[in-house]
């Protein structure tokens with residue numbers, strides 16, 4: 001089992017955000033379900049961060065497609081690792097859009113918001129744990145509401 005985490009910059013115009021995020025998640029759900037990929041997609045302050053978990057070949061295959069997707073740029077791998085167990089096993093792709101709780105958590109870590117370059121591995125793991133708790137408090141279905 002393999003895990004890959006990356007961040008990127010959204011290129012989606014503000015007025016198209018809702019529509020485009022829905023499109024991305026619909027595509028992700030279909031492919032990920034068929035290939036037993038799970039994970040989380042975070043969106044905040046114009047950044048994406050995504051954790052992909054599954055068979056290494058499948059994760060690498062979809063990551064190659066994701067990297068080329070024009071809806072974001074500066075796709076930067078944060079880390080990859082072999083894992084024993086999935087962290088986001090309940091979700092084909094959980095989605096968390098930054099709201100005040102997430103921002104507050106990042107501030108407690110000493111950041112002004114999502115600043116991918118400043119995040120150490122330890123910060124990132126803490127943030128992912130926090131996002132997991134946020135996801136767990138939601139039902140399995142994905143809800144996207146305007147922020």
Ligand SMILES: Cc1cc2nc3c(=O)[nH]c(=O)nc-3n(C[C@H](O)[C@H](O)[C@H](O)COP(=O)(O)O)c2cc1C
Pocket residue numbers: 024027028029030031032041048050062065066067069071072093
């Ligand atoms: C931020 C972001 C995250 C994405 N996550 C996934 C994902 O988890 N799974 C997936 O199948 N596609 C995901 N996509 C969509 C893919 O980049 C791609 O559009 C999709 O696989 C369809 O590719 P195709 O038209 O070549 O088949 C994501 C796109 C973006 C911009």
